[in-house]
Amino acid sequence: MIIAEQKPIPRIVEMLEGHKSMLVVGCRSCVAICLAGGEKEVSILSEALRIESDLKGNGWQVDEVTLERACEKEWVGEMREKVSGHDAIISLACGVGAQVMQELYPDVRVLPGLDTSNMGAPEEQGIYLEKCGGCGDCVLHLTGGICPIARCSKSLLNGPCGGSQNGKCEIDPDVPCGWDQIYHSLERIGRLDLMEVPIPPKDWRRSRSGGPRKIVRKEAVLTPEEKSARGAR
Amino acid sequence: MKLVALTCSFCGYAATDLAGLQGMKYSSDVTIIRLPCTGRLDVKHVLQAVRMGADGVLVVGCLEGNCNYQYGNLEARKRVEQAKGIMKEIGLEPERVEMVNLASNQPWRFVQAVEDMYVKVERMGPSPLNKVRR
Amino acid sequence: MTVLTPPTHSSIEAPKGVAVFICGCRGKVSSKIRLETLLEEALKHPSVGSVEIMEECCCPEDMDRMRLSLSTDEVDRFLVAGCSWHSCRTKFEKLAESSGLDSSLVEVCNIKEHCALVHEPKQAEEKAMRLLKVSLARCDSLQPTPRLRPRTVNRTILIIGNGSTALTAAREAFALGHETMIVCPGDELFRTGEEGAIGLDDANVNKFLKDAEGKVTLSTSSVLRSLEGAPGEFRAVIDTPLGDTEINAGAVILAMDEEPAENPLASIFGDKAMTQEELERRLNSNSKMPGDVVMLAMDMKGESAFDPMSTHEAVHNALFLRTLNPRTRSTIITREVFALGQCEAGYRKSMEAGTRIVRSDGFPEVLEDRLVVKDPVLGEDVAIPYDLVVLDNVRTLPDLEELARAVKVPLTAEGRLKRPNAKLKPSESIRPGVFLCGTAGERGLGIGPTLEARSAAALASGMLRSDLTSGGEVAEVWQDLCSACLTCVRTCPYGAPSIGVEGKAEIKMDLCQGCGVCVGICPSKAIQMYSFRDDQITIQLSQALGGRR
Secondary structure, three states: OEEEEEOOHHHHHHHOOOOOEEEEEEEOOHHHHOOOOOHHHHHHHHHHHHHHHHHHOOOOEEEEEEEOOOOOHHHHHOOHHHHOOOOEEEEOOOHHHHHHHHHHOOOOEEEEOEEEEEEEEEEEOOEEEEEEOOOOOOOHHHOOOOOHHHHOOOOOOOOOOOOOEOOEEOOEEEEEOHHHHHHHHHHHHOOHHHHHOOOOOOOHHHOHHHOOOOOOOOOOOOOHHHHHHHHHO | OOEEEEEOOOHHHHHHHHHHHOOOOOOOOEEEEEOOOHHHOOHHHHHHHHHOOOOEEEEEEEOOOOEOOEOHHHHHHHHHHHHHHHHHHOOOOHHHEEEEEEOOOOHHHHHHHHHHHHHHHHHHOOOHHHHHHO | OOOOOOOOOOOOOOOOOEEEEEEOOOOOOOOOOOHHHHHHHHHHOOOEEEEEEEOOOOOHHHHHHHHHHHOOOOOOEEEEEEOOHHHHHHHHHHHHHHOOOOOOOEEEEEOHHHHHOOOOHHHHHHHHHHHHHHHHHHHHHOOOOOEOOOEOOOOOEEEEEOOHHHHHHHHHHHHOOOOEEEEOOOOOOOOOOOOOOOOOOHHHHHHHHHHOOOOEEEEOOOEEEEEEEEOOEEEEEEEEOOEEEEEEEOEEEEEOOOEEEOOOOHHHHHHHEEEHHHHHHHHHOOOOOOOEEEEEOOOOOOOOOOOOOHHHHHHHHHHHHHHHOOOOEEEEEEOOOOOOOOHHHHHHHHHHOOOEEEEOOOOOEEOOOEEEEEOOOOOOEEEEEOOEEEEOOEEEOOOOHHHHHHHOOOEOOOOOEOOOOOOOOOOEOOOOOEEEOOOOEOOOOOOOHHHHHHHHHHHHHHHOOOOEOOEOOOEEEOHHHOOOOOHHHHHOOOOOEEEOOOOOEEEOOOOOOOOOHHHHHOOOOOEEEOOOOHHHHHHHHHHHOOOOO
16 A cells, blocks of 8 residues: 655645645545544644644634545545635645645645655554555566565665675665565575576666556546446436 | 543543542642543544643543553553644644543542643643633 | 444434433532532523432432433433442433433533532532533433343353363352353363362362263363354354364353473482472371471572462471471572462461571572572571472463464463453453453462452353343444554454454444544544544533633
């Protein structure tokens, strides 16, 4: 899932300068699960902003709503009534959700309340670790199920480097070396031979270097006829 | 002065009762609101209390290790810390929110906690929110 | 079983009418607070139907008056402003039931302990007015809590145990009139010749099993596989040598004991060593004792790791020994004597009877006929001759992991069955209807296995005395809002939430104890407690702080 964390409240307050009426929008998907932007966080941030407003005499109107999934237009469309009358949306959804909101409500300024960080998983409740680099060309079958892009600090395809010491990465003694983990995983699987096979350079155009990536599933795309029939319904 | 004490239904509430039965004196400015366990506490409620004009908020739970529900009071402490952090971020004194752990037969600890909060608020002055509203 | 449908997130039915009773508590409240002012204040509240000033709400005459006032269709709930929620809540809930009202629609406003008894009249009255407003707001917001229909309980008690504690529990349960089934993982529950809890020996056990024929069944070499259901109606699957069987029981007692093991020090002393247990047996059978008996109440490192209560045992056995064999010299070598409670008296008597206690910070040097201890006070070596060395009883913890998983009771870090707060629930486990005794459980009040076993059986029996209802102040998931994030599943101390077939969290009402930890932590605000909803707490705060919203 997408891992994000809330911006410090003073940063959010700075962004709100010049606004009077704001809607704090949360999402029940990834950001709720990583405890950054669900309904609970929405209510806490809203209370904090109301106090801020009372303290400074800003006269802000702060309202709250939490969507099922802020990355889909239909769900985001459901808050149309709530949005009207507000001059800013504070998004506690991930960066994707914030953009969909801006697309659907082009007249309202959408402000990010979260810093969207990575694609990861909870190590345990409250601790989240990046797991996937989203490179668009997965090599997990060669690396013992451990992503070298996300979990090696240098994103080396053929590691480890000389900075790997006693299983830890040189950037921080608390960070495990991704390639050390890959080695041990391959050892457990009985495929240490894969360590000997160089992984060729990747086609980075499939990663972020090639502009925004678009995936088209032809069989799922609705035809103009289907769309118009649906529109008529 | 406006003080709120959110107590659990076990040691917390029982200690406030015992303070009464023993005729102890504490500020009448404190209003006691009962929760099932301090683990029910929501950070939102602490902030709401502050926004509504509380000069101080006390969360009163059982002694650590003695929670009637195993560790609700430990959960509560974490949430109180979170609330304090947010208070600091928005420029309010985090000391206006405190967690107290006590046993049902330690009413003086409740009385002391109210007294401490009272003294602290007197020193800090009323909540800045009450100042701007006046 | 039927469940009242949970109300939706926002549709709490408006109150029909609130009856308010203001209690003077025979002057304890009325001497400080003018009840009429409270009455006037209550009358201003829109939902209030009637207000009455009472002398003492908890006395039968006033209760009758209250019942009369409640017997009108215009009232569906009531508020008593008087003493603490703790002292009178049960009474008022019963009053509600006998008046045909829902017992969850009762609110108590504490104007005695929180006002009249602590504050001066003026402040007390001001505060009472404030508390009344808070309580009126809360009373309006109350809603019926869900309750499962009372169910007829199965009075059978299932006991899981491996030794004398299980037998003691069974004996007590039998005496209280319950059919009992003992499930024992080993091939024998009570080994012939074993000394068990007080009053149990072979003859005794055989007589009991004969008397209880048909009422107490013993299934050896059997393991509990799973335990479903609720207090009064548990379903247990038991793996027996004859295959899996399903047993219905009302209550379960976990009575696992630690198992005897050999003291590793025995090999050092060969046939000159015995354990405290063996010594007791010898003394009981009047065996002859040698001249110098040394009790070594420690492990190899000189710590009391084998048995924290070993010095307790040593002090008493030394007294016993000296009384029966005054010519025998008895010496206890240990780091520190723990003489707790009654043992303090035994300790003094033992010293008076001539027991010597030698302090040693480490394991003594062992020579052929004497032990050499470095005395920390004298700073010199002290040689103690021995003919017999008595060692601590050593017990090992049986592996409880499988059992713990089956009964859904967690283990402590050292692998014992976890207890709730022992002072509040001395013989219970974390799961309602599952009771705990036996030395393999987490240490409790230290009342000894016999008393613990009897207490567990008595509590189980008490629980099964009448039909049970469950529910009440429990937490409920509004599944439309649930993100299935597992936060409640991970946080609940009782394992009540799980992700159901719908792919959303659900909370088992029978396991929920109503603490609200999940409510406070749910990131999607999908969980609420019927009597402590978010909006209820908010409105109370608002009233407490002068009505700001």
